[in-house]
Amino acid sequence: MKLLTFRRRGEGISRIGALTLQGEVVDLSSAHTSYLHEKEEASSKHLAITSLPSDMAEFIRGGQASLKAAEMALTYVQEKKDQKMTLGPNVEKWVMSQEEVEFLPPILHPGKMISAGMNYQEHLADSGSDAPEMPVAFSKFYSSLVGHHGKIYYTDQTTTLDYEIELAFVIGKKGKYIKRDEAMDYVYGYTIFNDVSERTLQFREMKQGLLLGGKNMDTFGPLGPWIVTKDEIEDPHNLRMILKVNGEIRQDSNTKYMMFHICDQIAYWSSLMSLHPGDLFATGTPSGVALGRKPHPELYYLKPGDRIEASIEGLGILMNQVVREPKDK
Structure with a gap:
């Protein structure tokens, strides 16, 4: 469904x-x-x-x-x-x-949203990072979420605005200390997430050992268009994912290249905190983001008017447009 x-x-x-x-x-x-x-x-x-x-x-x-x-x-x-x-x-x-x-975002007010970082080997080269030894993540706030056809705001602070297509999954029941081989029983369904990022701010924050603002500005979380219940997806670790900007393919990969699979992420994070129905997990992005397009990433950062289509096999297409933030916002 x-x-x-x-x-x-x-x-x-x-x-x-x-x-x-x-x-x-x-x-x-x-x-x-x-x-x-x-x-x-x-x-x-x-x-x-x-x-x-x-x-x-x-x-x-x-x-x-x-x-x-x-x-x-x-x-x-x-x-x-x-x-x-x-x-x-x-x-x-x-x-x-x-x-x-x-x-609207399929889940308006998730209790928590855990966004995996550095979960595709090919994406590590974009940021020059080493592969993590365990799942690593940051938080996204529900105030950043927008739905299918929602607008992504461009402001004076977002001159290095980037895109990241990700498979997201939704928790279906409460659990803690969930075993890896039982983890998929806790998945309710799947949706598409675009982890919009302001790179300049992101890396300024990361130099201090933290990350918040560069991932959580208003409209930085396009999500949708809907949740596909897990019975309709045979293998979430073999789904083609494509992101286009103005019709041009920027990211083209497959969820099979995740380093930490969904069951790994559930097992790890549930060993630290309880998971609840409606909690959201974003599983990381592959290569192709503007940041990694050397030597001129500035040619690929998002600008007002850009139209983004993020599609994942079996889940549909999430479409959004970049616009200047309204002055009366």
């Missing part, structure tokens, strides 16, 4: 949706409420909110109950579509085209 967080255009309310095989967006809560109403089940609105919350992390915590309710809603919608009925009891559309919705 492909799950997303969205807003209907013109509304301020975030909703949970699922993608149909035709690429349309189903409002799961609205459809499930209508299903319960039609079946004349008591307190249908309450039951729908309980089974299908508007927050993705809560949806994930619901486990199989949430997925079963979502599948029920999708089946119900398809039946009504076959009957050419698209309005629920509150005159809300159950099914919308992607153009009718605003994509």
Whole structure:
């Protein structure tokens, strides 16, 4: 199943949706409420909110109950579509085209987001770093996240603005001291992440032994377009990943080149801290970033107007555009 967080255009309310095989967006809560109403089940609105919350992390915590309710809603919608009925009891559309919705980050407020660094051998040459002996990472804040088609802000402080395509995975259940051979049981699904970075600030910080601002400015975390549940991905360690800027391929690699696999990362980090449903992990980027394009990386850093397409096999395409930060921000 492909799950997303969205807003209907013109509304301020975030909703949970699922993608149909035709690429349309189903409002799961609205459809499930209508299903319960039609079946004349008591307190249908309450039951729908309980089974299908508007927050993705809560949806994930619901486990199989949430997925079963979502599948029920999708089946119900398809039946009504076959009957050419698209309005629920509150005159809300159950099914919308992607153009009718605003994509939000699939998880709006992850409890934690751990971003792997130096996890592709080929990327180490970009920064001149040695291979780490254990998984290493930095934190990303949810205030940096934007969704599919979201804008990436260019400011006076971002003259060396860079891109990094990454496979991200979502934790599905709570755990600590997770064994490596059991780690994949804790994965809920996968999505695409672009670890936007301000290189000048990043390396100024790293000289002091820390890293925060260069990775966490507003809009530095494009995420999406949706979460693909793990049952749809046969092998997350064999997925082609491509990033284009204005149609030009900048990164072209495969997740099989990760040094520390997903199970390694879960086992290591869960030995230090508890993992919770909705926690996000970004697994690192391959080579091809602007930083590594010697001798003139300045020709490849992102500028206002640049359009970025990050695609990972089986997960879709995450598209964003660089714009100057609005003055009234």
